[in-house]
Amino acid sequence: MEASEEFCGKKLEILQQSMKEQCSLYFSQYHASRLDELCIFLEHDGWELCPVKSTFTATQLQEFKSLESVLNDSELLVSTNTTSIKNKDIWTNFENFRKYLESDLSFLDAKFDNTKDEDILATIDEKTVDYISEDSEDEINHDSIINYAFHRLYTKKKIKTRLAVPMVTNTTLNVLRVCGRYLQMSKLLTSIAVTVIQSMIQFFELYLYCINLFFSSDFNITSKSVYTSKLRLTLTRIEKNLIRDGTINMDDETLKVRRLNLSSVVDLHRDDNFFGLAERVVGVESLIFLGQQYDNLQSYLRRLISENSEKGFLDQFYTETVRSAVDLRKPVYMAVVSKYFKDTNIITLMNRVNWEIKDVMSQHSSYIDVLHHDIEAFARSLNNLTRLIPITTDVKFALWDNVAHLITHTLVEGF
Incomplete structure (x- = not known):
């Protein structure tokens, strides 16, 4: 008009x-x-x-x-x-x-x-700051400060800045x-x-x-x-x-x-x-x-x-x-968790266990050792990843929630 x-x-x-x-x-x-x-x-x-x-x-x-x-x-x-x-x-x-x-x-x-x-x-100062999750220490050693854009160390001083x-x-x-x-x-x-x-x-x-x-x-x-x-x-x-x-x-x-x-x-x-x-x-x-x-x-x-x-x-x-x-976190991160934790191997080990109670075993079953090892390795890998990209508390929660979900599902199926 x-x-x-x-x-x-x-x-x-x-x-x-x-x-x-x-x-x-x-x-x-x-x-x-x-x-x-x-x-x-x-x-x-x-x-x-x-x-x-x-x-x-x-x-x-x-x-x-x-x-x-x-x-x-x-x-x-x-x-x-x-x-x-x-x-x-x-x-x-x-x-x-x-x-x-x-x-x-x-x-x-x-x-x-x-x-x-x-x-x-x-800026350069911002790039050189290591990614700190909400539950990390305020001070981090200079050896852990990594530039995610260029992947090289820039500074030797301690950083107290938190960057989201x-x-x-x-x-x-x-x-x-x-x-x-x-x-x-x-x-x-x-x-x-x-x-x-x-x-x-x-x-x-x-x-x-x-x-x-x-x-x-x-x-x-x-x-x-x-x-x-x-x-x-x-x-x-x-x-x-x-x-x-x-x-x-x-x-x-x-x-x-x-x-x-x-x-x-x-x-x-x-x-x-x-x-x-x-x-x-x-x-x-x-x-x-x-x-x-x-x-x-x-x-x-x-x-x-x-x-x-x-x-x-x-x-x-x-x-x-x-x-x-936000609901995409669960299926996307589950793709990694399901590959990292071999549920078929755990179930195979569980099937080999003799569940007849005659004596009280002094040590736990082998599948527990495997699960414990995988959980520790997953935690180390995740910690290493935080040096490259920011991993927030929400992301960590989604990942560990998937780990718990998968392990629970595997144990129920194995039993």
């Missing part, structure tokens, strides 16, 4: 509808390209940490700079009426759109404000940058804001689906309890709506992607590599971090949707999809 008033002096609904259709067509083509780009990132990611600052958030990226003040103003996010927002210059200043009409660039190709530095990379390093990969940053561009788009193309938000959701859904596909499809047990009902339903819905099943349906206009493959540089099968636990942790925890960034955008996204009836998909996304991300 504003465009028709600007150029024609009156409101023309036919022009409004035409502009909406053209915007939708343009955006659908742009989104298809970005989805293909994300597929490339996912298939080529080595699932290694990017050295970002401990305070890193999405709003520090260039793509979010123009939105930073609005996103950080929590009071405005909660109290501002959606209708009044649409009447503000941030949404309706047609001069923002005119400059793109008068140039050869689309607003998606325009350069961001280079006067604002993107200060997201960790965000789990971020190249793919995580790519998703956040594209989301920033999409939010820029939704400011100018308010008529397709719902479509833009739904497309942002697809990025997270594909990320979640691939983390499960890449890192949890190789565990060696058949227990259904490793998947919560919410996670199972979420994965089923994503696969139905977003993943092609191999057949081509000409009547289906829904944008879908092929089933992706894990990069060949990631080895999940070698025991001396802890069965790829480092990559699995980075994958799962980066997904959870990404979900937190989406969570920070929730109020802002709701402001973009004018009708309450259109918010159902957003409610489902936050209450089901984002919340189920």
